[in-house]
Amino acid sequence: MEVRVLVVDDDPMVRRLLTTVLTAQGIAVVGEATDGDEVVPAVAKHRPDVVLMDLHMRRTGGLDAIRELRRQPQPPAVIALTSFGTDETVVEALAAGAQGFLGKDDDPQHIATHVRDVATGAGALDHSSAGAVIRHLSGGRRLDTRRTEAQRALGTLTTREREIASFLPHGLSNREIGRQLFLSESTVKAHLGRAMAKLGLTAREQLAVLVDRAGATAPHAGS
Template sequence: MIRVLVVDDELLVRTGLRTILEAAGDIAVTGEAGDGDEAVSAATRLRPHVVLLDVRMPGRDGLRAATEIARLPDPPKVIILTTFDLDDYVHRALRAGAVGFLLKDTPPREIAAAVRTVAAGDAMLSPSVTRRLIGTFVERRPDQSEQARERLGLLTEREHEVIVAVGRGLSNAEIGRDLAMSEATVKGHVSRVLAKLGLANRVQAAILVHHAGLL
């Protein structure tokens, strides 16, 4: 059972997300929080697998909460809940370790699928959303491009192909089909690439690929 913490300052939103997730059968909402302080406390106490975290909240906002949650031992995966006027600090949530984004009007089935995806340590969810966020908020400067290409130079040719596919927002299964590898082999490559480059998750890998000018 996947344990989820739902964080939003609107009770109606939290109630709707709880209803959607618990109807999935393999997901349990183990707690709710209405602001960033409550989110950090609940994440510490309840040890969820996934946190659905709103960005705009009174008091400690979702960004600061995401940063604190990322510092926990064996931290949960954080999915940012956002409206699509695009919160102007979402890129900082990427740097804080968020692994995915959900629009608040995402269809219920896709919300449950997103939770399963990140809980399994798999691909970024909603690739088009993630690519748009990265393209909008993650500035690519010439010095960053050179540094990013140098870092990617540490990889083997196959690892390079895999990380570029990750940057495109592909799942392990999709990468496997494109590169003629089993899903398990892709997962192994992704893990090794993240470790070799000192990256926390696939979103950070996508940012690096973006900085290198490979998307």
């Protein structure tokens, strides 16, 4: 499957580098935008599967651009990119609706792999970003109440939906979850989609946070 990507960054050198990296990995860069206020028109024109979104731009920041994009019908997936992300920035990007958060200095192969994963419904968090999410969950030590609320929310899902969701905090792709449970990748994707719809979530990272908060993570999950 061809993956179509829109690169959004106000630095022409960064756009050129990302385009070169992704093209070399067989990923089609179908368009570019130089600021956040250009994203919605560029998406309408180029119809990408994934948007690589810089968070710090001159006119309209990436967070506002992500929120505006999520209000559009059938928006593409978004991976937030930054050179200097804080814990708060990571959490805000995911809350805004991004499906992933990566550093611009990540290994090119790593970025390309996550672009493909996000295009098929998986998420993309580098190790430091995943740590930021965990630290956010632990903030204030209000875990008992939050765990109860999370467990109550997961209780609205079917047994199979909860079982599949339990693998998300381990960072497994749909294919890897399917291998664990002897299910097809499409079946895993369908169950996760229904689970997120029931809970009013827009990104699998949000469901992963909920599962982790509820203490419902699958034990010893491996690829």
